[in-house]
Amino acid sequence: MNSSQHSYNLTQEAQAFDSQIEERIANGHVPDLRLTKPCDYFYNNSWRRPEFVKLDFVEQFELIRDSILRLTGRNAADVRVLEVGCGPGYLSLELARSGFDVVGLDLSSKCIEVAQQVAERDPWKGERGALRYIAGDYLCHPELHHESIDAIVFLGALHHFGDQRAIQQRARDLLKPGGLILVHEPVRDRVEKGSAAFALLLSTLLSLGGKFYKDIPLCDEPDAISAEVERLYNSLRYESEDGSNLQSVNDNEAGYAEMYPLLTELFVQAHFEWRYAFFHEFIGGLRCGEADNARVARFLKEMDKILVDAGTLPATEFFYVGRKN
Structure with missing residues (x-):
């Protein structure tokens, strides 16, 4: 990719997330x-209800926080953390509340504006x-300096970068000797x-019971079932039927095959775990009644873990x- 195409893609990527956060905040x-609150604007997203946020995003935060503390062996105040692709800043904010010295960086100026507010x-x-x-731009931001960071976090951001070698080498350059890179990413490949x-089986059964966000x-x-499986397969890969990306121009740029081999080449692995297969795609869409939504979500989460651990379903995210x- 030449420099003009790179610049064009960054502009489009920023615009996509500018528009998304403005719409979300307005709703x-x-x-x-x-401090999150119920938000019916989201029809199938963990941000729809605080109890889903706790099961999903709070768990991710706790995993990242505890890993940094355990693997640095230092007090939070002595650890400088950079979150790349921080969006509206919820993870960076919570890490700062835990005592870390945090810098959150994002391409979207609107996301940064919301984070600051x-x-x-x-x-x-x-x-x-x-x-x-x-x-x-993470690759050339003048406020990011060589060997100045103790821990760099990518939470659902690394897969948006096509040139994985450049991105991960940049992380290596920014980290102090012994510094950590923490990656929590979907791997739709x-x-x-x-x-x-x-997913079709589960969503259909929930829908038949009136427990899902759509009928x-x-x-x-058989042919219709196969066609719906194919459509859902594309959806779960965040692709349209013609293979184009849905969320933003750079979404789905890298999968497990591109991210993980370079991570193990450029860094010494300190921890790895597979995460979930379907949990994130369902809990925001539950319509089991306010009293039961959290219980059903916890059940799905535990079943997800069992099915992944047993090798029945492939995990589609890793830490x-x-x-x-």
Whole structure:
């Protein structure tokens, strides 16, 4: 990719997330793990209800926080963290509340603006560690300096970068010796037709009971079932039928096959675990009644783990921690 095409893609990527966050905020979204509230604007997203946020995003935060503390062996105040692709800042904010010295960076100026506004209203502002948000290109931002960071976090952001070698080498350059890279990413190249068939089965059964966000007609024609599995397969890979990306121009740029081999080449693996196969695609769409939604979501989460551990379904996200040697 030449420099003009790179610039064009960055502009389009930023515009996509500018538009997304503006629409979400206008419809009542609060990107704060502690202060989020019910938001019916989301029809199938964990941000729809605080109990889903706790099961999903809070768990991710706790995993990242605990990994940094365990693997650095230092007090949070002595650890400088950079989150790349921080979006509206909910993870960076919570890491700062845990005492870390945090910089959140995103290409979207609107996301950074929202992050700053949320941080300014934070009731725990006086108790948290240092927190700063910056907008711009991770590869060449002038405020990022060589060997100045103790831990770099990619939460659902690394797969948006096509040139994985450049991105991961940049992380290595920014990290201090012994510094950590923490990667929690979807890997849609691991979605299989069996994953789609299971998703169709589960969503259809939920819909028949009136427990899902949309009505899915029951069809017993083999050809129609196969066609719906194919459509859902594309959807789970975040692709349209012609293979184009749905969320933004750079979404789905890298899968497991592109990310993981380079991580193990450039860093020393300190931790790896597969995460979930279908949990994230369903809990926001549950319509089991306010009293039962959280219970059903917890059940799906545990069943997801069992099916992944048994090898029945392939995990479609992973968590990796590497160390700069």
